[in-house]
Amino acid sequence: MDLLVNPTESSLLRFTTAGSVDDGKSTLIGRLLYDSKSIFEDQLLAVEESSKRRGDAHVNLALLTDGLRAEREQGITIDVAYRYFATPKRKFIIADTPGHIQYTRNMVTGASTADLAIILIDARLGVIEQTMRHTYLASLLRIGHIVLAVNKMDLVNFDQAVYDKIVGDFQAFAKGLDNLPQVTPIPMSALNGDNVVDKSDSTPWYTGPSLLQHLETVQVHAETAADEARFAVQWVIRPISDRTDSKLGNLHDYRGFAGRMASGTFRMGDDVLVYPSAMKSKITGIHTYEGPQPETTPQLSYSITVADEIDTSRGGMIVKANEPAQTSQEFDAMICWFADKKTLKPRGRFHLRHTTNDVRAVVTDVLYKVNISTLEKSAENKEFSLNDIGCIRIRTAAPIFFDSYTKNRTTGSFVLVDEQTNNTVAAGMILNSLGDSEDFEDPGSSI
Amino acid sequence: MSAITHLQFLESEAIYILRETAAQFQKPALLFSGGKDSIVMAWLARKAFYPSKLPFPLLHVDTGHNFPEAMEYRDWFVQEIGATLTVGLVQKSIDDGRVQEEKGHNASRNKLQTVTLLDTIEEHQYDACLGGGRRDEEKARAKERFFSHRDEFGQWDPKNQRPELWNIFNGRKHFGEHFRVFPLSNWTEMDIWQYIRQENIPLPSLYFSHQRKIIERHGQLLDASTGIIPLLDEEKPKVKEMTIRFRTVGDATCTGAVESTASTIDEIVAEVAAARQTERGTRADDKRSETAMEDRKKEGYF
Numbered sequence: 064m065d066l067l068v069n070p071t072e073s074s075l076l077r078f079t080t081a082g083s084v085d086d087g088k089s090t091l092i093g094r095l096l097y098d099s100k101s102i103f104e105d106q107l108l109a110v111e112e113s114s115k116r117r118g119d120a121h122v123n124l125a126l127l128t129d130g131l132r133a134e135r136e137q138g139i140t141i142d143v144a145y146r147y148f149a150t151p152k153r154k155f156i157i158a159d160t161p162g163h164i165q166y167t168r169n170m171v172t173g174a175s176t177a178d179l180a181i182i183l184i185d186a187r188l189g190v191i192e193q194t195m196r197h198t199y200l201a202s203l204l205r206i207g208h209i210v211l212a213v214n215k216m217d218l219v220n221f222d223q224a225v226y227d228k229i230v231g232d233f234q235a236f237a238k239g240l241d242n243l244p245q246v247t248p249i250p251m252s253a254l255n256g257d258n259v260v261d262k263s264d265s266t267p268w269y270t271g272p273s274l275l276q277h278l279e280t281v282q283v284h285a286e287t288a289a290d291e292a293r294f295a296v297q298w299v300i301r302p303i304s305d306r307t308d309s310k311l312g313n314l315h316d317y318r319g320f321a322g323r324m325a326s327g328t329f330r331m332g333d334d335v336l337v338y339p340s341a342m343k344s345k346i347t348g349i350h351t352y353e354g355p356q357p358e359t360t361p362q363l364s365y366s367i368t369v370a371d372e373i374d375t376s377r378g379g380m381i382v383k384a385n386e387p388a389q390t391s392q393e394f395d396a397m398i399c400w401f402a403d404k405k406t407l408k409p410r411g412r413f414h415l416r417h418t419t420n421d422v423r424a425v426v427t428d429v430l431y432k433v434n435i436s437t438l439e440k441s442a443e444n445k446e447f448s449l450n451d452i453g454c455i456r457i458r459t460a461a462p463i464f465f466d467s468y469t470k471n472r473t474t475g476s477f478v479l480v481d482e483q484t485n486n487t488v489a490a491g492m493i494l495n496s497l498g499d500s501e502d503f504e505d506p507g508s509s510i
Numbered sequence: 511m512s513a514i515t516h517l518q519f520l521e522s523e524a525i526y527i528l529r530e531t532a533a534q535f536q537k538p539a540l541l542f543s544g545g546k547d548s549i550v551m552a553w554l555a556r557k558a559f560y561p562s563k564l565p566f567p568l569l570h571v572d573t574g575h576n577f578p579e580a581m582e583y584r585d586w587f588v589q590e591i592g593a594t595l596t597v598g599l600v601q602k603s604i605d606d607g608r609v610q611e612e613k614g615h616n617a618s619r620n621k622l623q624t625v626t627l628l629d630t631i632e633e634h635q636y637d638a639c640l641g642g643g644r645r646d647e648e649k650a651r652a653k654e655r656f657f658s659h660r661d662e663f664g665q666w667d668p669k670n671q672r673p674e675l676w677n678i679f680n681g682r683k684h685f686g687e688h689f690r691v692f693p694l695s696n697w698t699e700m701d702i703w704q705y706i707r708q709e710n711i712p713l714p715s716l717y718f719s720h721q722r723k724i725i726e727r728h729g730q731l732l733d734a735s736t737g738i739i740p741l742l743d744e745e746k747p748k749v750k751e752m753t754i755r756f757r758t759v760g761d762a763t764c765t766g767a768v769e770s771t772a773s774t775i776d777e778i779v780a781e782v783a784a785a786r787q788t789e790r791g792t793r794a795d796d797k798r799s800e801t802a803m804e805d806r807k808k809e810g811y812f
Binding site: 073074075142143144145146147149153154156168169171172175176297298300301302306308311314317319321322323350351352360361362363364366377401414416417418419472473476477478480485486487490 | 513514515516518519520521522525526529530532533556557558559560561562563645646652653668671672673674675676677678680682683684695696698700701
């Protein structure tokens with residue numbers, strides 16, 4: 064396989080992998096990397112030597128990703144590992160998340176930037192509780208595409224009936240999910256390479272693509288130009304200089320809002336609202352280092368100028384005048400709790416980081432926690448410990464500008480930061496606002 | 511609408527991180543070695559803040575063991591992008607008795623850089639240092655965050671890293687702590703070269719094929735023309751004139767060359783595509799033990 068040398072034709076696919084400890088996840092990733100020539104000889108040699116020293120029976124490809132001393136000593140993956148490979152058709156970033164107890168926190172982290180999730184199933188075991196947890200998390204994080212990798216088909220004699228039953232069981236479960244992802248089931252044997260890179264002769268009854276063929280061609284544009292335009296301001300570019308720039312002219316009065324287009328498109332002359340004031344203005348400049356641009360593209364970074372002297376800076380947001388964002392100081396959100404030494408309870412206070420904003424926030428209520436094995440909701444226990452998922456109500460010290468997470472992954476997501484340790488302790492996805500509140504109310508005043 | 515290319519994505523992501531760094535910290539600096547990764551990072555910083563100048567200085571931790579070509583390039587590049595340069599000298603750390611020079615003919619100042627770096631950070635009160643590290647480089651780096659927290663001793667705690675979700679980066683810290691920030695985390699060596707080609711970025715001549723006096727030591731091709739690496743008497747007759755280029759450019763004592771005739775960016779891209787060794791395979795500093803990089807990083811290395 065030739066490695067890609069022409070960058071202009073290749074797009075990027077980010078995916079995450081989930082499976083139980085012995086589902087063959089490392090083998091699968093190892094095969095994708097090896098067959099795409101992304102493992103180098105010195106890496107393979109180093110892994111072979113380590114495996115030998117440790118007395119492993121096979122070359123342990125997990126040692127490629129498990130780079131930390133503690134991981135190698137304990138034979139476990141502690142953290143999300145990012146892996147990279149390319150084929151002539153596409154570049155790939157894999158967020159490889161461990162299958163053991165801390166998987167929820169790590170899978171949520173890996174899934175937050177993924178377009179697709181590969182969920183591994185051992186064909187001998189079928190759909191198990193773990194499969195349902197992984198699928199629930201993928202749908203909660205709004206990953207649009209799932210590959211159901213029915214692995215170890217060699218151990219069930221490539222029996223179509225076994226495969227069909229697993230796919231049927233899985234689809235029955237997935238129907239109950241809120242954000243129903245598109246599911247592509249593939250029968251495979253990662254160990255032997257069946258249907259991983261090339262189609263296998265052992266599954267003549269399977270007419271779909273191999274895993275790699277699917278990854279190379281699946282369309283996953285999460286952010287399209289047709290979405291509502293959202294541009295959070297990171298930084299204000301003010302040269303404060305009398306220089307004349309060859310592309311932009313005199314810079315004395317230049318005031319550009321620097322940020323990244325989360326979704327949608329702005330064109331020159333568009334009517335916009337600029338938060339926090341929600342004042343109306345017009346786009347007068349869309350700039351990159353390459354010069355003025357007629358319009359923006361989702362995910363790319365710009366410096367944008369507007370017609371009026373509007374007071375906004377980091378934390379502000381520019382949207383189209385006819386597509387306002389929600390503005391509120393109180394909203395409900397699904398969260399996943401990440402801290403192992405602290406818990407979350409009603410009245411807990413945090414720094415809430417949302418787009419480029421950082422505001423103080425208080426948890427006013429815990430509405431329910433989700434048992435992610437049964438998907439049952441319960442409000443009996445209102446305390447979150449590590450890896451717990453549930454719905455909370457939050458009040459912020461100042462209004463934030465957002466969309467529901469279902470509508471927009473960038474403007475609908477936030478993290479909670481512990482006030483003492485400064486650690487990131489929760490990931491949040493906004494469900495809905497509790498009405499536009501105009502009155503500023505310090506969350507501290509009512510406690 | 512067609513999807514953006516992977517290079518457009520990586521460029522925009524790096525610009526986003528660079529702007530977050532400027533916005534979230536009081537006094538950042540960009541670590542600049544004159545190697546290709548830090549050149550690409552500084553190039554992206556110019557784009558991120560255009561039409562302003564860089565809101566932070568370039569910081570070179572100078573081991574004193576430099577290829578002259580790299581120093582020449584450094585001074586030209588700083589002028590070209592209109593940046594300011596701060597230099598931390600390892601020689602000064604040695605003269606001040608802060609560190610001791612390694613002994614023996616394999617001595618390297620690579621490890622000593624950590625002390626100079628931390629001292630320079632403290633002297634200038636930098637609270638974030640932008641580094642050109644990439645996750646594909648080395649297995650310990652694969653677990654590194656974009657925003658990597660360091661305690662007041664400059665140490666990295668790999669088991670207690672902050673989760674990074676979506677594009678929210680948490681730079682909150684206590685007084686005395688600082689951050690290392692890696693805008694190129696998601697880039698591969700190939701991406702770097704493709705981007706250099708796409709942007710037509712000038713590089714130090716060391717990266718291109720040239721004739722050089724070389725000594726082979728422990729399977730590594732080391733420079734024998736600048737005199738930076740002391741040769742053993744028995745090595746002197748073995749010095750050979752070879753056609754080589756450098757895949758990475760760092761401290762001259764631990765940067766190995768590869769035999770190569772690639773003298774244009776296109777030829778280098780083709781060579782990288784066909785390479786069966788990682789670029790750090792030429793780095794003696796990583797070969798000292800299986801977790802050499804992790805151990806150095808915990809102490810505060812780049």
